[in-house]
Amino acid sequence: MTASPDSARPDRRTAAALCALLGSSEDLRQPGIRERAEQARDLLRSGAGSDELAACFGALDMLLRQSGDARGLVNESRGTEVPGITPHIKVAVCPGPTQCTRVARARDLLPAPHCAVNDTRMRKSRLGPAR
Template sequence: MTASPGFPRPDHRAAAALCALLGSPEDLRQPGVREAAERARELLRADAGADELATCYGALDTALRRTGDARGLVNESRGGTAPGITPHIKVAVCPGPAQCVRVERARDLLPAPHCAVNGTRMRKGRLGPAQ
């Protein structure tokens, strides 16, 4: 089994990966994954302490790896990084107080994607240099 990463607070990559995971019904069907993901979402919404959140992320990472997902929780294919993006691209970003760094392409004629962590639609904006 692959070693699980440590999750310092705030781990924006883990929050983005959680948001993407919660939006993926096929990944949530695995035993133990849905419960751990929903627990992590509730802790993020409640602005839980660093230790409690890190423990929850670790449990979710372990649950994913036990079901055969070698990526675990944090992996570039699940998270929200996009190297080489120029600042004029329209994106949808996390709307809520439990911020994650998930960034999705925002299409003009479609509504913004749903943020599974905060339970609302993401907000549209332009990609800034800090993202």
């Protein structure tokens, strides 16, 4: 049985979480967190083996949880959102006074699709959690 080529590479989510952690001065204030995070960063940079990385990430996760951070290292609230960068999707929504729930793809360089109910172009907006 052969190992898959991805087994030697670190998990992208974990690397993103480490990046977000290293960018947060508040999270690094707890004793030992900065040192362990920098050790993990150095292992990533040097191309360390997956077992060594997993052990270091596990120790960092445990240290974060012991210091009171219930998210640990990898959680949806860390690593997927970096301060200053927000993902968004542009959509076209109903422009009229009687708004329907139609949502269409809105391309940057093309006009918004036509709304047949209100006989006008739909307006471009960002897709939010309510849609």
